[in-house]
Amino acid sequence: MLNIQQNTNHYLEDGYSHPYTSSELLAISLGYKEVFHPHSYNQRYFILNGKKWIHNLDALRHKLNHEYGRYITDEELEASEPEGFGYDVTAYFEHCVVPVKALSKTNGFKELMRQVSLSH
Secondary structure, three states: OOOOOOOOEEEOOOOOEEEOOHHHHHHHHOOOEEEEOOOOHHHEEEEEOOEEOOOOHHHHHHHHHHHHOOOOOHHHHHOOOOOOOOEOHHHHHHHOOOOHHHHHOOHHHHHHHHHOOOOO
C-alpha cells in the first residue's frame, strides 16, 4: 500500500514546492502518475491509462467553456485527444462526487434539513 503521508510535497524544476492537495493524493493512491506541466493546476497533472485526473469538474468545465466559447460536454472531456480533451470523467464521478443517497444518511445532512424551512 502506498504511504502518501511520507511524500506530501513535490519540488518543481524551479525549486518551489507545492504541497499535494487531497485530490492529488487521491489520484496518486489510485495509481495516477504525476506529469510536470507549467500550465496545469499546481504545474502538474496526473495521468492513468491515457486519461487525466480531474480535480474539480465545475472549474475545469468553466475554464474550457470560456476558452472555447461554448459548453463542453462530459463526452468531449472524456474523449481522447485530438477529438476530445482526454480527462477521466468516469473516475471523477466514481471517486470525487459524494452520492446523494450517502450524503442524505449523514447526521450533519439530517440536522441541516431539520433546520431548513421553505416558504412559497
